[in-house]
Amino acid sequence: MAVAAGNSFASRFGVHIAVLIFVAIWTIPTLGILVSSLRDKNQIIASGWWNSFASSTQTEAGRLPPASAQVEKDGKFVLEGNIFGDGAKRDISAFGVKSATPTQYPAGTTADLGDGVTLQLNADGSFIMHSPKAFEGDRGQRVYYASSAPPKFTTDNYRTVLFSEGIGRSFMNSLTVTIPATVIPILIAAFAAYALAWMRFPGRALLIAVIIGLLVVPLQMSLIPLLKLYNGVGAFFGMPSKTYLGIWLAHTGFG
Known part of the structure; x- marks a missing residue:
């Protein structure tokens, strides 16, 4: 009798554990949707919801100021500023000037772009570009960079939907x-x-x-x-x- 009762308890316990496992498996996608709905839209594109509490790394593109922003210093023409402008700041790990090699140079190093033109892009987004000749054109140099941003949670997604x-x-x-x-x-x-x-x-x-x-x-x-x-x-x-x-x-x- 005791053996039968023990077997019955073990079988019920096993069923309960199996049910809990299935419930957990079915709940994971719902949890993922909830977490994604509270994340920044750019981070949703860059990484999965399971990485929502870690910094996200993504490759982006920016453009330096046009030639009209240059100044002359010590016989060289200089463009400087911050590639993020007034936007949210991120940490840059590497950069490049070609889409095929967006992380060719580590952040903080000086890249030789040819014809004496150099570009230094720092981790905080600040840059300085030197040229022995005056810059020309209405559009600045395009720069690609890999940046990491801290996790960001927001209700903007809900605000966009509810007030549309x-x-x-x-x-x-x-x-x-x-x-x-x-x-x-x-x-x-x-x-x-x-x-x-x-x-x-x-x-x-x-x-x-x-x-x-x-x-x-x-x-x-x-x-x-x-x-x-x-x-x-x-x-x-x-x-x-x-x-x-x-x-x-x-x-x-x-x-």
Whole structure:
């Protein structure tokens, strides 16, 4: 008796552990979406959400000031400033002047660009460019650099969505679609569940197996055939599909 009780406890414990593991696995994507929604948009592009608490490294491009900003010092023409301008400062680890080699020179070193032109780009974004001849042109030298930024969390993504134009109408459309599309399938499923649970009739086991088997069909695979079927039925009965009723019935058919 004690052995049977021990086996029963062990089996229940194993089931509970397995359920917890599956719940954790299913929760990870939701956690990732939540973390990503609070990250800066540039860091979302640069790294995955699992790196959200670490500095993100990305290769960017900037342009130095035009020739009109040059000054002459000790017989050389000089351009200097900060490549970040008034934007957020980041730490630069390397830079280059060609897209093929954006990290050719370590930050703080002086790069020889040819014809006596040199460029020094420091880790804080400050730069100085020397040339024995006057710079020409309305566009400055393009510079590529690898920079790292500390993790940044913001609510700007939510602010953009919640205060965008037409969001109120979108919320009302969502509520108008989701509430009936949830209630109608539940009502229909309740009658079917009662019959399958308490009534005995030929083919009951096969019907249950078919229903359970269809649960593994992804929504993406069944959505288009289902909508085509509904469009055909709607056309037969003269019911337009691009209405709330059509959307409710489409959800009901899948649910």
